Amino acid sequence: FAPAAGVSRSRSISSLRMAETALSQDELKKMVGYKSVDDYVESGMVVGLGTGSTAYFAVERLGQKLKDGELKDIVAIPTSVRTKEQAESLGIPLVTLDTHSKLDVAIDGADEVDPDLNLVKGGGGALLREKMVEVCADKFIVIVDESKLCDGLGPGFPLPVEITPFCHEHTLRTIASLPTCEGCDAVLRMGSSSTNKPDGDEIAVTDNGNYIVDLHFKEAIKDAPAMASELKNTVGVVDHGLFCDMTTAVIIAGSDGISSYCSMALALAKVPTAWVPKHVLRHALLISNSQMRVKKERSRSTKTILHGRKRKVRVKLNKKSTLADRKEQVAYLHLCL
């Protein structure tokens, strides 16, 4: 997994060195769940609450912070019955898209994340409500442990597609014969809708009263946006688990700490202050006369960290520089962090 062009990467300065401590997968999920709320949720916000074992910890953290009074005036929109119940048990005030069509931020897990930050979601059967809520958020923050990263979506995790119960076998066959889905094995989900492992004899039913078909691919999906559009245009398909061009940032917990990758839009928004290794700072200063102004930051808080190899710099982009210039420079700085 390496971020694609247009995606920038940064490693948390407070990155915990976890190699020696070998945290469990649940502990990794808790770290990213808590970090997402700490970094992206502020008082007064409308927050989308995802579904699954990772999003669970973000909901838990939000409940804690509201209870402690660290956050106030939050309303949240859950993406499943399970999440609604958890949020209610924590006293998180809930609303719906009917009254709040615009969210400040939505936080959710994912089953797979590719280098373009496209996702497969819906392993837990909540894809429709997740997509409805998350497309309405200004920022969509994805939280995963590193096992979810992949070079191509598909072979590592079956792609869920939510379909109407009416003539579902016909719809299943139609999906399997779509050109972009060629070669996939389409399997109707059985038992509980919250897992793609068959655990019952009845057809699984989603929170919306629909069925799910899991598409098993042997090879990586070549063009996820094309497949997304073909599936969406199939009559009988309600929605699918491909979440393309939606992710603002992904926070990843791995054996060597917490990393985050973000879309260029967020990198541009975040650029004013950055931690930059010395050699990058020299380079940045060299090009500072053209489109970018880089000043060493002299705050007291900075000094404590100046002993290290990095310098905190304030980066200002010249207003006259083109968007392409800015993207190139910001990408360069972020990739070097």
Ligand SMILES: O=C[C@H](O)[C@H](O)[C@H](O)COP(=O)(O)O
């Ligand atoms: O329907 C479920 C959702 O799409 C989940 O976000 C996804 O399955 C990831 O879940 P988990 O965090 O439990 O791996």
